[in-house]
Amino acid sequence: MPTAEPSKAIDRRSFYIDGKWVAPQGTAEIPAIEAATGEVIGVAALGSEADLESAITAAHAAHTRGEWANTSPAERAEVLHRFADALAARGDATSELATRENGMPIGLSQAFNGQAPAHLLRQYADLAADFDFEEIRPSAQGATIVRREPVGVVGVITPWNYPQAKALISIAPALAAGGTVVLKHSPDTALDPYVIGEAAEEAGLPPGVLNIVLADREPASLLTRHPLVDKIAFTGSTASGERVGAEAGRRFKRMTLELGGNSAAIVLDDVDLDAFVTGIATAAFMNNGQTCTGQWRVLAPRARYDEIVAALAEWASTQTIGDPLDPAVTIGPLANERQLNKVRGHIADATADGGRLVYGGKQPEGLTRGWFIEPTVFADVANTHRIARADLFGPLVAVIPYTDENEAVALANDSDYGLAGSVWTTDEQHGIDIARRIRTGTIGVNYYLNDFYAPFGGVKGSGIGRELGPEGFQEFLEYKTIYASSALLPD
Incomplete structure (x- = not known):
């Protein structure tokens, strides 16, 4: 340390x-x-x-x-x-x-x-x-x-x-x-x-x-x-x-x-689940979730909803939390005590609104100093819940179910924000077609990472x-x- x-x-x-x-x-x-x-x-x-x-x-x-x-x-x-x-x-x-x-x-x-x-x-x-x-x-x-x-x-x-x-x-x-x-x-x-x-x-x-x-x-x-x-x-x-x-x-x-933002990661029915779980590290949890482009809303098709929730919980459980100067650590502390308290407030709001805590939400065992919290996954969240509307700025995601792609697009666009987003599918062209329908400044297909040579900003x-x-x-x-x-x- x-x-x-x-x-x-x-x-x-x-x-x-x-x-x-x-x-x-x-x-x-x-x-x-x-x-x-x-x-x-x-x-x-x-x-x-x-x-x-x-x-x-x-x-x-x-x-x-x-x-x-x-x-x-x-x-x-x-x-x-x-x-x-x-x-x-x-x-x-x-x-x-x-x-x-x-x-x-x-x-x-x-x-x-x-x-x-x-x-x-x-x-x-x-x-x-x-x-x-x-x-x-x-x-x-x-x-x-x-x-x-x-x-x-x-x-x-x-x-x-x-x-x-x-x-x-x-x-x-x-x-x-x-x-x-x-x-x-x-x-x-x-x-x-x-x-x-x-x-x-x-x-x-x-x-x-x-x-x-x-x-x-x-x-x-x-x-x-x-x-x-x-x-x-x-x-x-x-x-x-x-x-x-x-x-x-x-x-x-x-x-x-x-x-700010609270962007949506739209998971389509034909998603490669391994690719999605690998990509969510950047899309939602980069810099301990303290990234304005965080895709903290995961929109999942009902037919694969439980599978996607389980995969996210499994990913969260395998993260290495600790000293951010250790190259093996994937989740470090939040930046300050104020930020930690804000994230704890989002977790309390999600629980009060009826969200189901699937994984995380606590101070990691053995880390008694600093501003640490486990990567957190909520299921059974509605797009009207506070966790789906707020600029979360922390290591947590809310999984929201949808019935068809039109509903997924409507849910993604039903936000006060429009900074980022992603679409996850094995059919890249179809993913691009979905991306074109989202009102946002930037969006990725099967990954999300800013390109320094392209414009970045929000609506x-x-x-x-x-x-x-x-x-x-x-x-x-x-x-x-x-x-x-x-x-x-x-x-």
Whole structure:
């Protein structure tokens, strides 16, 4: 088990603002708690509105100077590749630190906290280097230049579940587009995001282009209200997204809101049950179920309902629960005590609503420290039950019966959310046909895993805008139209 002693090496008592590490303007601090032990591993300063004001001012000044936006895309790409190299060199240590903070199994953390950030920087650096930022079109009076420019100052507000990847999903395209950034990360992963600042400094990113301040919700709302912030990129719960959207909307800010969900995994009659049970680990239980795309509703045909419930219970019973730094562990702790209590509340609600607890729902035997709970399977759940309507964010699934495919599609679409989903069948083309009928931003057939080169985002209460792929890059650009003479047109 990792050491429970606080390490000065991971204390974070300064912020990265205007290319420098600066002392906070207040005295508030927060302990960083190890998810597997419940013990302190470091301390971080909590920023005030004054700290965020400094960061916003620095980002705006950098954008106004144009030192970054006016460099060529190829020059920006060169700096971003150095940034990526610096992050990659820190990847192993960053992965371990993030796992200690939020309980993510170390193999997953190495992928999303150690490798993905550098990959995203390189991906968007290369995309920008080849991107046509101006296009000349013929017009009735001569020619029109359609120009795409950086949106300006971007406020990036990130969650604790994938702290490094979620930060760079917004930071990388914003910087590649020529924008400047203020990152406000979650107090529940207070330590690891500062590695991003260290890597940016090493790469030679100009002062003010990237700024990093840790703050609670109230001071952080300055980002959504401030007139010098041009866009908000937010990931979090739907309830928080509603507040962010309302505040940012009053200033007519551009927004990307990646919010909550309770997606459906539709199991068809002809399913390969072994493939489904193997795939559910990613579709529903990835990162201990703390993934916004979690398919916590399993829609099962009545003809195979008992078989599917039994298979899920068997899978849950074979998982290795424990220290997330152990590569053999498949289910680690939840990120914090608040999250554990929330999941326990969902389990209590499901029982009260008449759901049948098939497996799990308890603290694992022998794990008395940290925020652990067994992977949990409920049967006999109706789509109207609270467990089928809430953003669960934990290692549990509710199995809901259906009679025919039309009912399965109706049940999947009967949700306030629309972020993810999956269809499980031996007839892939038929699965694709079913997938086309589901109102959701993303959906997989016989597996679910995000593709960094394709757009990701939700509909309904799961948000607006898109991340990833070329579409995610263009979220950080504004159009400008310049009317000019026909002399600009090619012969």
